[in-house]
Amino acid sequence: MDDCIIVGAGPAGLTAALYLTRYHLSIRLFDCGTSRAELIPRTHNLPGFPGGISGTDLLERMLEQGAEYGVEREEAKVTRIVRQDEGFEVFTEDGQFTARTVLIATGVFNLHPPRMEDELHDAALMRGLLRYCPICDGFEVTDKRVGVIGTGRHGAAETMFLRAFTADLTLIAPDGEHELDAKWRQRLDDAGIEIVEGPCTSYTLSNKRIAVETGVGPLIFDSIYSAMGSDVRSGLATAAGARVGEDGALEVDDHQRTSVEGLFAAGDVAKGLDQISHAMGEAGVAATTIRNYLATKKPLWR
Ligand SMILES: Cc1cc2nc3c(=O)[nH]c(=O)nc-3n(C[C@H](O)[C@H](O)[C@H](O)COP(=O)(O)OP(=O)(O)OC[C@H]3O[C@@H](n4cnc5c(N)ncnc54)[C@H](O)[C@@H]3O)c2cc1C
Incomplete structure (x- = not known):
C-alpha cells in the first residue's frame, strides 16, 4: 500500500509529488496527458521566470526536479477511486492499486x-x-x-x-x-x-x-x-463521496482536505484561483497535511 496516490501531473500534482517524496513517503503519480499548463505558449506571471516560460518547459522542469527524488509519472487514466477501511482502492484502465491517501489534482477543461x-x-x-x-x-x-x-x-x-x-x-x-x-x-x-x-x-x-x-x-x-466556462474534472472525487460547490469545484478546507477522510484536492479542481502559483501553493499545503495525517496512522521515523 502506497502512502499517497496522486491523480494528475500538472503543476499541482507535480508539486505535491516533490514535497511527498522529499518527506520520504511512497507515492504513485498517474497522469493522462491533458494538463491545461501544456496549452500555455508562454506564461509571464509565474514568479521566478523573467521573460516567461512555456507551459511544456515548466512541466518538463518540474518532472526533472521530481525525478531527483524518485518521482515517476505513470501514463494512465484513473477511472475510479473507492474508500476502504484503511485507505483507498484506485483503478486505472488496466490496473488496481491501494493507498492510504489520495490527492486529486485533475484540473479543469476549458470549453x-x-x-x-x-x-x-x-x-x-x-x-x-x-x-x-x-x-x-x-x-x-x-x-x-x-x-x-x-x-x-x-x-x-x-x-x-x-x-x-x-x-x-x-x-x-x-x-x-x-x-x-x-x-x-x-x-x-x-x-x-x-x-x-x-x-x-x-x-x-x-x-x-x-x-x-x-x-x-x-x-x-x-x-x-x-468565456464559455469550464468542466471541472471532479467526477472521480464526487463518485467517492466528496462534496462540490455550485461552480463544480471540489470543496476543501484550509488544509486541502475534501469532505472524505484521506482524500485531498489541489489546483484548479479545488475551489480557488485557477493559477499555477495557487495550484503549487495548494499542493504544498495538501502534501504537508497528508504527511501529518499519515503520522497519526503510523510512525514516520527513520
Ligand atoms: C491558454 C492558457 C493560458 C494560461 N496561462 C496561465 C498563466 O500565464 N499563468 C498561470 O498562472 N496560469 C495560467 N493558466 C492556468 C494554468 O494552466 C492552470 O491554473 C494550471 O495548469 C492548473 O494546474 P493543475 O495541476 O491544477 O491542473 P492541470 O495543469 O490541468 O493538470 C491536471 C492533470 O490531471 C490529469 N488528469 C485529469 N484527469 C485524470 C485522470 N482521470 N487520470 C489521470 N490523470 C488525470 C491531466 O492529464 C492533467 O495533466 C493558463 C491556462 C490556459 C488554458
Whole structure:
C-alpha cells in the first residue's frame, strides 16, 4: 500500500509529488496527458521566470526536479477511486492499486468557442490570437482590440475584468441571442463595450489577427477570449463521496482536505484561483497535511 496516490501531473500534482517524496513517503503519480499548463505558449506571471516560460518547459522542469527524488509519472487514466477501511482502492484502465491517501489534482477543461475546428483552435492559441484566462494574460492585450465569446453573467463579468486592460472590447454571443439582463447590459454599455448577437459561425486567422463571423460580417480582433466556462474534472472525487460547490469545484478546507477522510484536492479542481502559483501553493499545503495525517496512522521515523 502506497502512502499517497496522486491523480494528475500538472503543476499541482507535480508539486505535491516533490514535497511527498522529499518527506520520504511512497507515492504513485498517474497522469493522462491533458494538463491545461501544456496549452500555455508562454506564461509571464509565474514568479521566478523573467521573460516567461512555456507551459511544456515548466512541466518538463518540474518532472526533472521530481525525478531527483524518485518521482515517476505513470501514463494512465484513473477511472475510479473507492474508500476502504484503511485507505483507498484506485483503478486505472488496466490496473488496481491501494493507498492510504489520495490527492486529486485533475484540473479543469476549458470549453472551446463553438464551431471552431481543433486545428485552427490550437494554432490560434499558440499565437495568442485565442486566449482563455484574463488573469493570466490580460496584460498582453493592453490597449488591443479584443473580442470575448460568451454571454450571461460569466461572459459579462469576464469582459468587465478585461476593461481594465483595454477600452476596445466586444462581447459576442456564442449561439444566437445574448442572455444578458438589463442590469448587465447597462453596465457593459456604461463601460463602452460593444454587444454583438451570435451565433459565431466561423473563424479565420491572418498574420496577426483573428476574424469571427457572426452573420453581420467578419469582426476582426487582435485577440479573442473564450468565456464559455469550464468542466471541472471532479467526477472521480464526487463518485467517492466528496462534496462540490455550485461552480463544480471540489470543496476543501484550509488544509486541502475534501469532505472524505484521506482524500485531498489541489489546483484548479479545488475551489480557488485557477493559477499555477495557487495550484503549487495548494499542493504544498495538501502534501504537508497528508504527511501529518499519515503520522497519526503510523510512525514516520527513520
Ligand atoms: C491558454 C492558457 C493560458 C494560461 N496561462 C496561465 C498563466 O500565464 N499563468 C498561470 O498562472 N496560469 C495560467 N493558466 C492556468 C494554468 O494552466 C492552470 O491554473 C494550471 O495548469 C492548473 O494546474 P493543475 O495541476 O491544477 O491542473 P492541470 O495543469 O490541468 O493538470 C491536471 C492533470 O490531471 C490529469 N488528469 C485529469 N484527469 C485524470 C485522470 N482521470 N487520470 C489521470 N490523470 C488525470 C491531466 O492529464 C492533467 O495533466 C493558463 C491556462 C490556459 C488554458
